[in-house]
Amino acid sequence: MSVQSSRYGRQEIFYGIGPEGQEKLKKARVAIIEMSAIGTAVANNLARAGVGFIRLIDGDYVDISELQRQSLFTEEDARNERVKAVILKEYLGSVNSEIEVEDRITILDGSNADSLLSDVDVVVDASDSFETRLLINEACHALKKPWVYGGALAASGMVKVFLPGEEEPCFRCFIGDEEFIPGETPTCATEGVLCSTVSMIAALQCAEVLKLLTDADSVRSDLISFDLWDNSFDTFTVEKDPECPVCRGEYSFYGKASKAQTVSMCGKDSMQIVPSNEGEIDFEKYAEKLKNRGKVKYTKYTLDFDDGDVEIKLFKTGRAIIKHVSDEKRARAVYAEYIGL
Amino acid sequence: MIVLHNGEETEVPEGTTGKQFLQKFGYRRAMVKLNGEQLQVITFSKMTLNEGDEITVKRISGGG
């Protein structure tokens, strides 16, 4: 078969990759954190490019409000509230059967970061919170992995590669030590976001990932910032903060045992309860226990319960999403009553 | 006096400092350039703005 007609012909004739680069991509391993708007676009791009192993880390299901920007999901996925990582594994497997796609239906935390990130070459951030990014930053600093930050807001975005190494600034150097005050930071739920914005960020991130994986010497060192609505493109230098605790190896998230947490879900009118210990729930037994109290149905991945008042989506590990609840206490009470803390 | 804020002419009081400017527009966690030169937020905060200054401020984006 000629180079032009082979599967990756267009990448192999591209001077920056070539057949050698393609061979490196085949052996490469990447983890993508969260199957968000950015994450789905990144996963699609890297699977098509022939990255040999892609780990999809996400604990959420598809909602109709996400179809505007999260590529690869359908109305049927939203109707059936299908689990994102599972859909993408299936879809990307049909796009490229030569690569391995792994679905990890979970949320990255201080205690599972090692098992999710230590065996990959590059980590891609597609998360939607500073806290998750601070954790990725610490984990990648400890594990000496390069990672690619991408952040979106309305029509604007930023991308920066963070590399391991004494001289390299980290994400904590970049954002400083200002306390993060929930509610004060603008989010995509308060300011909106365009599909164009996230596609742009994903494209910039993927180019950097391909450079990293093929040992290119042109990996971007500055931060690129753009706004598609006011037509601005800027680059900024990120400097190392001599006071940065992460650069000294002092971590606040990584390696810490995770506590039971209740978190509100961006734009979903739901609260998520993450138990401190993840287990393996036997849905058959649970369904039996709950069936006299309301409607129960389950798949291999999730169990849904609805008694007309309370609506719960329970994941295999014990994590649960309590729907139509915005109050933490109420969410916890529901969890305690129906699932048990 | 008039300064350029992300390309738009904006009226601010004479003697406005960088810090007051950032507060006025509600910036937290941002990157700043003054007349094309990147400055640390802390450095910019202490400066006094002049008529016609071009200020580029980009909020650090956190969405995904």
Ligand SMILES: [Zn+2]
């Ligand atoms: Zn640092």
